Amino acid sequence: MNKSSVLDQLTSQKKVMTYGLLLVLTYVITGKLGLMLALPPGYASAIFPPTGIAVAAVFVAGRKLLPAIFLGSLLLNILVGYSDNHQVSITNIEVALLIAAASTLQAFLGGWWLKHKIGYPTSLDNPADVVTFFISAPVICLISASISVGGLFALGLIGQSLFFTSWASWWIGDSLGLIVMLPLTLVVIGRPRSIWKKRFSTVALPMIITFLLLVIIFIVVSRWERKESLVEFDALSNQLSEQLRIRFDSQEAVLKQTSALFNYRVNDTVSRQDFHHFVSTTLDGYPMIYAIEWAPKVNRYERHSFVEQQEKDFTNFEIKQFNLNKELMTAPEKSFYFPIAYIEPLKEATQAILGVDLASLPDRKQTIQNAINEKKVVATPPIKLIIKKGTELGLLLMYPVHSKTQNGILSIILRVDSFFGELFMPVKQSVEVRLIDMQTGKSLYNGFSESNLEASYTREFKFGNRQYRLETAPTALYHQQHRGWQSWNMLVVGLFGTGLMGALLLMGTGYTARIENLVKQKTEELKESFYLFQEITSTLGEGIYVMNTNGMITFANPKAHALLGRSESELLGQNAHLLFHNKHIDKSVYPECECQIRNVIHSKQPYKSVEEIFWHKNGTPIYSSVTSVPLFRDNEIVGAVVVFDDISERKKIEHALRDSEKSFKEIIEYAPIGMAIVSLSGQFNIVNQTLCNIVGYSNPELLKLTFQEITYHEDLSIDLEFVRQLIDGETDSYQMEKRYIRKDKEIVWVQLSVSIFRNEDDAAQYFIAQIEDITERKIRDNEVHQHAYFDTLTKLPNRRMLMDRLSQELSQAERDNRIVALFFLDLDHFKHINDSLGHDVGDLILKEAALRLLSCVRPNDMVSRLGGDEFVILLSEISDANYAKKVAEKVLRKFEEPIDVNGKEVIISASIGIALRTGDVKITFKQLMKNADMAMYESKATGRNRYYFYNLA
Structure with missing residues (x-):
């Protein structure tokens, strides 16, 4: 090996390394951008650009760049795993290696297949090559989707329910990435460079702009979908907030x-x-309360007598406190104590804290002092409750008692897990909940997962002299169940359209290049003809021949020889009629063109034809434009000069245009949404099958109709106003939701997009309409509204609708000085029935209770279910309190009737609290609800199965 060959090899290796590093960088960057459009768990995207870049790299450079493709894919997927968990685990590395191997194999086989079928270098502009590429792309992309998603399923990262969705989205993303990105990559690195370089502005730039517009539209639609998906979550959060406040x-x-x-x-x-007797009755209705305790204030002079009194019930009773080790010890001498004297329910866990001095604990002591000073219920900060020799987060609510015989503190002990867990458990699958004590910053209840740290909904409220903040966030399951697919489907369809547009541009630019080469070649021939035969042809470059009065050819220029495929000896002296015949035509029959040309000699008038057919020597037709003029000499006709120009290429262009028109019609026909060309009067001129399916008419039937005839009458005026604005040039397009009347008279909702086509004089020609069936989405929106405002079990209005109606009624009552009555109704011992007979029976009783309540009120009154066995009746306009009393008595009588449950009679009663808005008193709906609630509890406390008026004189 000589020195020159060694240097060439080193230079080649350096180039490969440089291109490889650029490929790795491009792979990672475009991959990260593509995965921004990914569906959970973050691997499958609507378009994955590295697929097209990798296959194009192998298509151009071969297997030399395979290591760079593997490294780029490996780094990209490690970064994806790190972004999710902020650490690189063994599983992340296994996933990254799996996907990198699958992507490299796909790039290798895809590049080899395209090079084998299409060849390289290539201009990729003829229909056969473009169709081969379009058919091959989705087949190639089966490799990575199948291997990668199968591996993720084997590793347990994708469940069985998501397997097909993940595989399909992966396959679609890779296929679109290949269809869109391979032509763009070839614009940068493809050969021949003279062709691909010119395609930057004609192919690459339109595709990039279209792609960016699609991404922007996708982001906007995705945000709208996310907002729509959170409607139910907001309703649940509001409901939780209100239930927490009521609790x-x-x-x-x-x-x-x-x-x-x-x-x-x-x-x-x-x-x-x-x-014991009093509190036990109360605890029956409040199972969420752990215990209620009484701690009298005992000064040091009363300590001995107090202990003696308590020892009558509990031997060895003493006033105690906790030491630093959280162990009980005898309390030292102090000026006063607040020892726990009574506690209910009395059991082993609660009996252990009898005698404990609440004032010995700093947080309790401060809460006691605040309660006494402010004479209202005060809550402690989050505290540790000692239960069965363990600790549990809890909360104490304290209320001062000042009577003639006793002073002290009443306390409710709440265990956080049971008190809040019971409230938040029903929505645990959909909503994550966190309740924070704002003074301490501690969480009273934290149901947030580690991956969901930010709250989507917050509400602050004050209770027990403390400030709390309720935070909620939707769970991953909620997002999965409420995921919208419109934006993703739109992006997939749009990206496929972008790829299709790229294919058409490739064919168009290739065809243009060939035409330019042909024109260039023809121009050179014309120039040569001009210089060689300027005496005869001057500036003409067409075929020319001269014939005498007998039709014999006496002269033909070289262009005529070339076009007709005949030498000079084969033309001169021959009859001109041989140019208009081939061997399959009877030469005794003269074609019309030949007759017209011959007639020039007799008529002495020129003849011109836009299109005639000459025949080549080899028997192929030559489409030509022909001009024939008489030839005079000494004012006598001696023959004719015939000038003809080959227009075969123009005919090919016309055929190509017809093919293009056919392709346009096919695009409309097979579009996934309804499409139509509509006249200015509203007549359907062209419609596709999708639109026919939407409105239920066949294609011939729909072409006989106008859009006015199938438009729902309430929507027609709006539609026609938009049409007027289009025709008058006030707008270029419009969109609207409207209703069509199907052939079967059913109503279908559609999303209509309309633009107008104008000619070069800016005159309106016709409308272009796109129609998408959105009936299912409209039905789904109605269902969401029903779920947000009505109770799913009883079909009664829920709390949200009640609050809206009550606010309106109070405002109206204040203006008109009307009386409004609010009933707060609770079914007696319903929990016992529910626990003993089962929830199915409980549900039947709740439904029957709803029907009975509705039968007791007027049509304009409202019966609402708040939740559980709590109902509210709103009497919107009554004459006096006696009317409310009559309704309450009617309700009680109605509940005396037994309920038939599977052949067994069940009798249930109700306790009713009634609050009135009378006179010119201003009252908020919250206060009125609270008054009715307190009256209901008074009704329960006085024996149940009765009604009680709040503050009724």
């Missing part, structure tokens, strides 16, 4: 209701037995 408020009502036990005692104190 907190109900605890406050329990404390105040329990304090009445102490406040109404004048001469004697509340005994343990009194406390």
Whole structure:
């Protein structure tokens, strides 16, 4: 090996390394951009540009760049795994190696196949090569999709339910990446460079602009889809927020209701037995409460007598506190104590804390002081509850008692997991919930996953003298169940259209290049003819021959020889009629053209024909434009000069144009959405099968109709106004949702996009319409509305609709000085029925309760279900309180009737709380709801199966 060959080899290796590094960089960058359009879990994209770049690289350079393709794919997929988890795991590396191997194999086989079928270098401009490429692309891309998705499934990263979706989206993304990116890559590196370089502005730039516009539209539509998908989530979050507020408020009502036990005692104190009977009844209706405790204030002089009194029930009772090791010890001497005297329910876990001085714990002590100072319910910060020798996060609600016989603190103990978990558990699959105590910054309840750290919905509220913030976020399952496919489908169709546009541009530019070469060749021939025969032909470059009065050819220029394929000896002295015949035509019959040319000699008038046929020596037709003029000499006719020009190429162009028109019609016919060409009067001129399927008419039937005849009458005026604006030039296009009347008289909703075509004089010619069937989407939107405003079990209005209606009614009542009544109704012992007979029976009872309530009110009144066994009745306009009383009595009588459940009679009663808005009193709907709720609890406390008016004199 000589020195020159060694240098050439080193230079070649350096070029390969340089191109390889550029390929790795391009692969990673375009891959990251493509994966921005990916579906979860982040591997399959609507378009994956590296596929086309990799196959093009192998198509051009062969297997030398395969290591660069493998390295680029490996780095890209490692970066994807790191972006998801912020660490590189063994699984990430396994996935990256798998996908890199599959991508490299696909690039190798794809490049080899295209080179074998199309050949390289190539201009990729004839229809056969373009069709071969379009058919081969999706077949090639089966390789990576099958290997990669199969591997991900084997590794457990893709579930069985998502296997086909992931495989299909992967395959489509690779196929579109190959169809779109291979021509663009060849514009940069393809050969022959003279052809591909010119295609930057005619092929690459239009495809890039179209692609960018599609991505922008995709992003906008995706954001709209995401917003639409969160409608149900917002409703659930609002519902949780309202339920949480009501649950907190109900605890406050329990404390105040329990304090009445102490406040109404004048001469004697509340005994343990009194406390037990009263609180046990309350706890039946509030299973979420862990315990209710009573801690009287005991000064140091009363300590001994207090302990003696408590020892009557519990031997060795003493006032205690926790030491630093969280162990109980006898409390030291202090000026006063707040020892736990009574606690319900009394069981092993709660009995252990009897005698514990609440004031010995700093957080409890401060809460006690705040409750006494402000004389209202005060909540502790999040605290650790000691339960069965373990700790659990909890919360205490404290309320001061100042009676003639006893002073102290009533407390409700809430276990966070049971109190909030029961509330948030029903929506756990759809909503992640976090409740934060804002003063401490601690989470009372945190159901957020590690991958979902940001809240999509927040609401702050105050309770128990503390500020709380409720944060919610949709779960991955929610996103999966509410995923919209319109944007992704639109992108896929648009990208395929971009690839198809690229193919048409490739064929068009190739055809133009051939025409330019032909024109260039013809021009050179004309120049040569001009210089060689300027005496005869002057500036003409057409075929010329001269015949005498007998039709014999006396002269023919070289161009005529070339066009007719005959030498000088084969033309001179021959009869001109041989030019218009071939061996299959009877020479005794003169074609019309020949007769016209011969007639020039007799008529002495020129003859011109746009298109005539001469015959080549080899028997092929020559399409020509012909001009024949009489030839005079000494004012006598001596013959004729015939000038003819070969227009065969023009005929080919005309055929190509007809083929192009046919392709255009095929594109319209096979478009995935309805398409139509419509006259200015509204008549359908061209329609595709998709549109026929949408409106139910056959193609001939639809062509006999106008768009006005199939448009729903309520939408026609809007549509016609848009049409007027189009014709008047006020707008270039318009979009609208409208209804068509199908042939079977069914209504179908469509998304209509219309533009107008104008000629070079800017005169309107016809409309171009695109029609997409959106009936299913409209139905889905209606279902979302129904779910957002109505209870799914009873079909009654839910809390959201009730709040809207109640706000409106209160505003109207305030203006008109009307009376509004609000019933808060709770089914008695429903939980016992639900637990003993089952939830199916409970659901039947709730439905029957809804029907009975509806039968007790007027049509303009509202019955709503808040959740569980809680119902609300809104009497929007009544004459006085007696009417509300009559309705309540009617409801109670209605519930006296037994309910037939699978042949078994079940009797259930209801407790009703009634709040009124009367006179010129201003009251918010929240306060009115709270008043009715408190009245309902008073009804339960006084024996159930009755009604109670709030603040009724």
